[in-house]
Amino acid sequence: MPTEILMPALSPTMEEGTLAKWVKKVGDAVAPGDVIAEIETDKATMEVEAVDEGTLGKILVEEGSEGVKVNTPIAILLAEGEDESAIENGAASQSRGAPASAAEDTSATRETDEKQSSKGSEPSGGDAVKDMSARRVPAEGKTHPDPEDPEGDLAQEIPEGTEMVSTTVREALRDAMAEEMRRDERVFVMGEEVAEYQGAYKITQGLLDEFGARRVVDTPITEHGFAGLGVGAAFGGLKPIVEFMTFNFAMQAIDQIINSAAKTLYMAGGQMGCPIVFRGPNGAAARVAAQHSQDYAAWYSHVPGLKVVQPYTAADYKGLLKSAIRDPNPVIFLENEILYGQSFEIPKIDDWTVPIGKARIHRKGNDVTIVSFGIGMTYAVKAAEELAKEGIEAEIVDLRTIRPMDMDTVIRSVKKTNRCVTVEEGYPQSSVGAHIASEIMVRAFDYLDAPVLKVAGKDVPMPYAANLEKLALPSVKDVIDAVKAVTYKD
Amino acid sequence: MAAKSNKSRSDSPSAKPETVRESSAREIVRTLEHFDAPAPAKFGKDDEIRAYRDMLLIRRFEEKAGQLYGMGFIGGFCHLYIGQEAVVVGMQMAMKEGDQVITGYRDHGHMLATGMEARGVMAELTGRRSGYSKGKGGSMHMFSKEKKFFGGHGIVGAQVPIGTGLAFSNVYNKTDAISITYFGDGAANQGQVYESFNMASLWKLPVVYVVENNRYAMGTSVNRASAETDFSHRGLSFKIPGFQVDGMDVRAVKAAGDLAAEHCRSGEGPIILEMMTYRYRGHSMSDPAKYRTRDEVQKMRSESDPIEQVKKRLTGDHGMSEDEVKAIDKDVRDIVADAADFAQNDPEPDPSELWTDIYAEDIPQAAE
Numbered sequence: 001m002p003t004e005i006l007m008p009a010l011s012p013t014m015e016e017g018t019l020a021k022w023v024k025k026v027g028d029a030v031a032p033g034d035v036i037a038e039i040e041t042d043k044a045t046m047e048v049e050a051v052d053e054g055t056l057g058k059i060l061v062e063e064g065s066e067g068v069k070v071n072t073p074i075a076i077l078l079a080e081g082e083d084e085s086a087i088e089n090g091a092a093s094q095s096r097g098a099p100a101s102a103a104e105d106t107s108a109t110r111e112t113d114e115k116q117s118s119k120g121s122e123p124s125g126g127d128a129v130k131d132m133s134a135r136r137v138p139a140e141g142k143t144h145p146d147p148e149d150p151e152g153d154l155a156q157e158i159p160e161g162t163e164m165v166s167t168t169v170r171e172a173l174r175d176a177m178a179e180e181m182r183r184d185e186r187v188f189v190m191g192e193e194v195a196e197y198q199g200a201y202k203i204t205q206g207l208l209d210e211f212g213a214r215r216v217v218d219t220p221i222t223e224h225g226f227a228g229l230g231v232g233a234a235f236g237g238l239k240p241i242v243e244f245m246t247f248n249f250a251m252q253a254i255d256q257i258i259n260s261a262a263k264t265l266y267m268a269g270g271q272m273g274c275p276i277v278f279r280g281p282n283g284a285a286a287r288v289a290a291q292h293s294q295d296y297a298a299w300y301s302h303v304p305g306l307k308v309v310q311p312y313t314a315a316d317y318k319g320l321l322k323s324a325i326r327d328p329n330p331v332i333f334l335e336n337e338i339l340y341g342q343s344f345e346i347p348k349i350d351d352w353t354v355p356i357g358k359a360r361i362h363r364k365g366n367d368v369t370i371v372s373f374g375i376g377m378t379y380a381v382k383a384a385e386e387l388a389k390e391g392i393e394a395e396i397v398d399l400r401t402i403r404p405m406d407m408d409t410v411i412r413s414v415k416k417t418n419r420c421v422t423v424e425e426g427y428p429q430s431s432v433g434a435h436i437a438s439e440i441m442v443r444a445f446d447y448l449d450a451p452v453l454k455v456a457g458k459d460v461p462m463p464y465a466a467n468l469e470k471l472a473l474p475s476v477k478d479v480i481d482a483v484k485a486v487t488y489k490d
Numbered sequence: 491m492a493a494k495s496n497k498s499r500s501d502s503p504s505a506k507p508e509t510v511r512e513s514s515a516r517e518i519v520r521t522l523e524h525f526d527a528p529a530p531a532k533f534g535k536d537d538e539i540r541a542y543r544d545m546l547l548i549r550r551f552e553e554k555a556g557q558l559y560g561m562g563f564i565g566g567f568c569h570l571y572i573g574q575e576a577v578v579v580g581m582q583m584a585m586k587e588g589d590q591v592i593t594g595y596r597d598h599g600h601m602l603a604t605g606m607e608a609r610g611v612m613a614e615l616t617g618r619r620s621g622y623s624k625g626k627g628g629s630m631h632m633f634s635k636e637k638k639f640f641g642g643h644g645i646v647g648a649q650v651p652i653g654t655g656l657a658f659s660n661v662y663n664k665t666d667a668i669s670i671t672y673f674g675d676g677a678a679n680q681g682q683v684y685e686s687f688n689m690a691s692l693w694k695l696p697v698v699y700v701v702e703n704n705r706y707a708m709g710t711s712v713n714r715a716s717a718e719t720d721f722s723h724r725g726l727s728f729k730i731p732g733f734q735v736d737g738m739d740v741r742a743v744k745a746a747g748d749l750a751a752e753h754c755r756s757g758e759g760p761i762i763l764e765m766m767t768y769r770y771r772g773h774s775m776s777d778p779a780k781y782r783t784r785d786e787v788q789k790m791r792s793e794s795d796p797i798e799q800v801k802k803r804l805t806g807d808h809g810m811s812e813d814e815v816k817a818i819d820k821d822v823r824d825i826v827a828d829a830a831d832f833a834q835n836d837p838e839p840d841p842s843e844l845w846t847d848i849y850a851e852d853i854p855q856a857a858e
Binding site: 008010012044048222229234269270307 | 550554556562621643644648650657658659660669689770775847850
C-alpha cells in the first residue's frame with residue numbers, strides 16, 4: 001500500500017516550515033536514511049530522511065511552499081511492485097496512526113493544562129479548593145480541635161522503668177552505624193578519613209577495627225566522585241553510608257545527590273531506587289567563616305525523592321540514623337559539630353529506632369509554639385527557660401525530620417497556642433520557617449492570634465570575626481523577642 | 491581494600507620524583523605508554539548474523555524513532571544512535587551474564603543491545619504507560635534491573651561515577667561481574683570522570699570505560715574541545731591502560747571487549763577503550779548539524795558503515811543470498827513496526843501516576 005510522507009516536526013516547538021527543496025524526484029528509488037527533502041524553519045535548515053523503502057510516487061507539496069503545517073502529507077511513497085495507479089485508487093494511508101489520535105488520547109490532560117495556563121496566576125475559588133485537596137491539606141474549619149499527640153512526647157512508647165544512659169551525640173552516631181553494620185552485611189561507610197584516621201570528627205571511631213577495610217572505606221578527597229560511586233553501589237545492591245567531612249563540601253556532589261539519587265526511583269517508574277545515607281556535620285561550626293558555615297536543611301528539603309533529617313538530641317541522632325540506614329530512599333542526615341560533644345539521655349533499649357517524618361514535643365506549654373530542629377533547638381530551649389521565668393510557657397516542637405515534614409504535630413500545637421515562632425540557623429529567604437509559616441496560614445489561619453515569626457540566620461555570608469559571627473547567627477534573645485512580639489508582651 | 495593501598499603509599503615518603511633524567515638539556519621529553527588494539531575477532535557465520543541483526547534492529551528502531559518524533563509522538567530530546575551501532579553490539583557480544591551496563595543520554599541502542607524489549611523502549615519514548623519507566627522517564631531515563639541496564643543518564647558524565655560504583659559493588663559482593671560504563675568524547679572532559687578513574691584504579695575496580703568518540707560533543711568537534719584528543723591516553727595519570735578501537739568494525743570492538751573483560755575479571759582494575767565511531771544524525775532531533783559537511787557524513791556512510799560491512803561479509807564470505815539477508819531485514823522491520831504501533835496506541839499513564847514512585851516503601855534494588 002502507498003505510504004504518505006508527512007511534514008515532520010524537527011524540534012519540540014516547530015508548528016510549520018518551508019519545504020525548501022526536493023532532493024529526490026518522482027520515480028526515484030528511496031532507501032531508509034536517504035535525504036529526500038530539505039525543510040527550513042525559523043531556526044535552521046534541516047534534512048528530511050526517508051524511513052521506509054520504496055519509490056517516490058507523487059509529490060504533494062511543491063518545493064518553495066511556505067507555511068506547511070506539521071503532519072501535512074507532502075509526498076507519497078510507493079512500495080515495491082506498485083505504480084501510480086495505486087495512488088489513483090485512493091488507497092494511500094499513513095501506516096502509522098496519525099498524531100490526531102494521540103491528541104485525542106491526551107485531550108483530558110491537555111485541556112487542563114491549557115485551562116490553567118490561560119488563567120494565569122488568578123485561580124478561581126473552585127480550582128483553588130481542588131488544588132488543595134490534591135495536596136491533601138484542606139483548609140480546616142474550627143471543628144477539628146485535636147491538640148494532644150496521642151503517641152506521647154517521643155512519638156513512641158518507652159516502657160516504664162527503662163534505664164536511661166547519658167550518651168554524647170558522637171557516640172550515638174557511631175553506635176547507630178555499628179549496630180546497623182552488624183545487622184546488615186550490605187551496609188558500609190565511606191568518606192574522607194573515616195577509616196584509619198578514625199573520622200575527621202571521630203564519628204567513625206573504632207569501626208575500621210570491627211568491620212575492616214572492606215566495609216569502612218577511606219576515599220580520596222573527591223566528593224563528586226565518591227557520592228556518585230555511592231549511588232552506583234546502591235544501584236548495585238549495597239546500602240552505603242556516605243560521610244561528607246562537612247556538608248559544605250557536598251555542594252561539589254549535589255548533582256549526584258539530586259539528579260541521580262533522588263530522582264531515579266521516579267524516572268525508573270518505581271523499578272529501582274537508591275537506598276543511601278549522606279551524612280555529616282552541617283551548619284556553622286565556630287570561626288570557620290563563610291565557605292564552611294552553612295545550613296543546608298532548606299536546600300535539600302526542596303527536593304522530592306529525598307528525605308531530610310536534622311536531629312537535636314542523642315536519642316534522636318541514634319534512632320533516626322538507624323532508621324535512615326534502613327530506609328529504601330536517599331536520606332540527607334544533617335548533623336552539627338557543636339552538638340557532637342553534648343550528652344543526652346538515651347533509653348537503654350535494644351534496637352532503639354525513631355521514625356523518620358515524626359516531630360517530637362520537646363517541652364509542653366500553652367502560650368506559644370516554637371518550632372525548631374537541630375542546633376536551632378539550643379536557642380529555643382534556652383529561650384523557653386527564660387520566658388518561663390516571665391510567665392510565658394512555650395511549647396517546643398522539635399521537627400527532627402525536615403522532609404517529609406510532620407506538619408500535623410505543628411498544626412495541633414498552634415491550634416492550642418494560637419502563636420508560632422520558628423527557629424533555624426539557615427538563611428531567612430525560602431527557609432524552613434518560611435515553609436512552615438505558609439503551611440500554618442493554609443491549615444490554621446483562623447487559629448492565629450499573631451503573624452508567624454521566623455528567627456533565622458542573618459541574610460549574610462558568615463563572617464569570620466568573633467563579634468560579627470555572633471551577630472550573624474540567631475540568638476536566644478532573638479527568640480525571646482519574637483515570642484514577646486507574637487504574645488504582645490513587649 | 492582502601493586501607494591497604496593507603497598504607498603502601500605512605501610507606502616510603504620521598505621528596506624526589508621517581509625518575510630523573512641524567513641529561514641537563516632544557517627540553518621536556520614526552521614519553522607516553524602506548525597500547526595497541528587487538529586484531530579484530532574472528533567471526534563465524536552465526537556471530538556475523540547476530541551482529542547484523544542486532545545492529546540493524548538499532549538502526550531501524552532509531553529511524554522509526556526519528557519518524558515518530560517528526561510526527562509529534564515523541565517529545566523533548568531524542569538522541570539517535572545511528573552510525574554507532576557496532577560499539578554497543580560488539581561490547582555486548584563480549585559480555586557475560588550479570589555484567590552491568592550504564593550510559594548517558596544516547597541510550598536507545600544500549601537498551602536494545604542488552605535485550606530490553608523494543609515495545610517497552612518505544613512506548614517510553616512516546617510517554618506511554620507500558621514504557622519501561624511508565625512514561626515518566628522518557629528517552630534519557632530508562633532502566634532494567636532484569637537486564638542489568640542502569641540507565642539512561644541525562645547529566646553529561648554523571649553515569650561514570652555511578653558505573654564505577656556498580657563495579658565497587660561487584661568487588662564488595664565478591665562476584666566476577668564487570669561494569670561496562672559508556673560515555674562520549676564530550677563527557678570525557680567532565681571532572682567527575684577523572685575522580686572516578688582515580689578511585690577505580692586505586693581500588694582495582696572491574697570497570698570497562700568505553701569512550702564513544704563520535705567526533706562531536708553536540709556541535710563542537712573533538713579538536714575544538716579537547717587538549718588531548720587521544721582519549722585512550724586519558725587514564726595514564728591514573729595508571730589505567732587504554733587503546734583506540736575501530737568502533738565501526740563490530741569484530742574489532744568484540745576483540746577489544748574480550749580483552750578488556752579479561753583484564754577486569756582477573757583483578758587488574760579498570761581499562762579504557764576509545765571507540766572511534768561516528769554519528770550520522772544530529773546531536774538531537776532539532777540539530778541541523780551545520781558544524782560538519784554533508785560530504786563528511788556521506789563518506790563515513792558509504793565507506794565505513796558498520797552494518798554494510800557485516801552485510802558484505804554475509805553475502806560474500808558466508809555465501810548468504812540476498813533473500814536470506816532480506817528475511818532478516820523483514821524480521822527486524824516487523825519488530826520495529828510492531829513496537830511503533832504499540833507505542834502509539836498504548837494509553838498515556840494514569841494521572842494518578844504523577845504522585846507515585848517518589849518514595850519507596852520497600853527496597854526495590856537491582857541486586858535483589
